[in-house]
Amino acid sequence: MKILVVRFKQIGDAILSSVICKSLKETYPDAEIDYVLYDHVAPLFEHQKYLNKVISISKEEQKNPFKYLKKVWNVTRANYDIVIDIMSTPKSEAFTLFSGKAKYKIGRWKPKRGYTYTHSIPEPSSEYDKAEKFLKMLDPLVKDGVNVKLDKNYSLTFLPEEKEELKERMLKVRVDFSKILIPLAINSRRESKVYPVDLMKQLAQKLLETFDCQIILYYSPNEKEFAKKFHEDLNWDKRIVSDINTKSIRELGALLSNCDIFVGNEGGPRHLAQAIDIPSFSIFSPGSSKGDWLSRDNKRHEGIEPGEILSGESYENLSYEEKYRLITPDIILEKVKEKMLLVPKYIEKNKGL
Template sequence: MFSQNDKLNILVIRFKRIGDAILTLPLCNSLKLTFPNACIDYVLYEEMAHLFYGHPYIDNVITIKEDERKNLIKYLKKVYSVTRKKYDIIIDVMSTPKSELFCLFSLSSPIRIGRYKKNRGFTYTHKTKEPESLNKIDKFLKQLLSPLSEAGFNLKTSYDFKFYSTEKEKQNYRELMTKSGVDFSKPVVAFSIYSRVQHKIYPIEKMKEVVNYLIKKYDAQVIFFFSPDQKEAIQSIHKEMGNNKNIFSNIETPTIKDLVPFLENCDYYIGNEGGARHLAQGVNLPSLAIFNPYSELKEWLPFPSEKNMGLSP
């Protein structure tokens, strides 16, 4: 077995939605703190990978491309090529038959940790059961790092999932927002009025009431941010609201990473719960999120406070 200060290779697997990937960052940070000389590799779907390039908790981002996701032969080739690195620790946060293949191709890895699933996980050295009544970050840390503590390592945990942009990136977005007509002398609200996931969308007509209230009471500058495929729907909603000059639907965030400097230039986040809300908390932006009936607020709103709030049915 290796020691805590060895130059280890550690693989963390969490390809799914952006919110899941963000809330796994504390696990990566905890591994970095516990094994300071380790190389942390993080497996993600290609569309969310941009957000994690250069992040201080991660040494290498390994992307699963769309064609590799959809073609089993290509996917197997990708898993095989990744696992030739010979990892000392593999943590399969996903713990699905597809993600477990990384462990199947790495049976020589001393520690292979996954979540307990009935009749699955035969390639793991440790199958861990989920603790109750904890938010997702706590669950990941307590569930997936416990085998390391039990093995005698001095575990150092962190709940941090901060995101950063450079001063130049932040300034570029401020200039872009100013050219688009945003008045920074007034409150600037990043408003998630829409979502890629249909069941996460709070009724649009009720959202319009919230927007109109913010404008009437606070003279707020409300920015409807969106991904490229949502542009038409967002601008249609803006048009329905009379193209109000306090509402902006012309500020684009082409990639998920562009949301970081954009949010850093806002005063508040309001809207549907999702990956953007987690990013808002990650850049220390006050937020109020509306949770859909299928998402447990206690799980998906880590460390609620007066600064990070959520509403749930």
């Protein structure tokens, strides 16, 4: 059996969607499962046991409709038995259009769309988190009597040599592995998801004062200036490390694999931390729902949103930034203290206290 899963989105969405691939592999252990992703996300899914092939769509193919359709045509010549179009856009639907022999061609139901699907899945209600919503794409198999092994715990693994290479780089810039290592997410791809920087600086100081830890400021090349300015404003505190430039998403994954607990802005790196399964605590922006993005029954990974602190008309009358500022560094610190009970280094250091 051959299965194709199509997902055109950013890091966090691609990670969450991978529960479909993982569940299908557990259901059909001998199946070939291929995952179609944008080229900047695709490397993250290399070397995953639940995938046979990662197919990337380049920027050039995204922009040129002729090259894109040629790529889709070539990919679908593999004659897949199941094609799942998670994105369900006119562009992504080309994969089901060119997969005429597939028994299952599954996509999201949308008005005046999905004519090439055999099964159109209505948008699940808000009672489901994102991972659970993605798994609803497998309902046609369940209804046909397939014993689908639904697994909403997404995961990513990195090669030992990848983690060791990052560990050596970390050691060269004075990372002390006897300390609790906290990768602090101070930035985000979307400006609206960046917790006020002055409050994030206060949080960094409180973390350093409270725990025997080091803070890792990770960043991509275009975020370096932001991270360095953050560190400079904290007087180049030696307990903060800002000298590790992760040049790829796989390098970031290997870096996080060497850390102990993730704290900071919600986004793709937070999903990556959960996929690696280091404990995490994330800060959600106004308008974001942690019930959507966090697994409801996984207490290793939690977060906070402004609406938890104040609600009703009083909340709605606040500006966007005022809502954000309801989440004080002290509130976050207390939540992180709870998460530390899942960190082996913290447990060991506090044994007997």
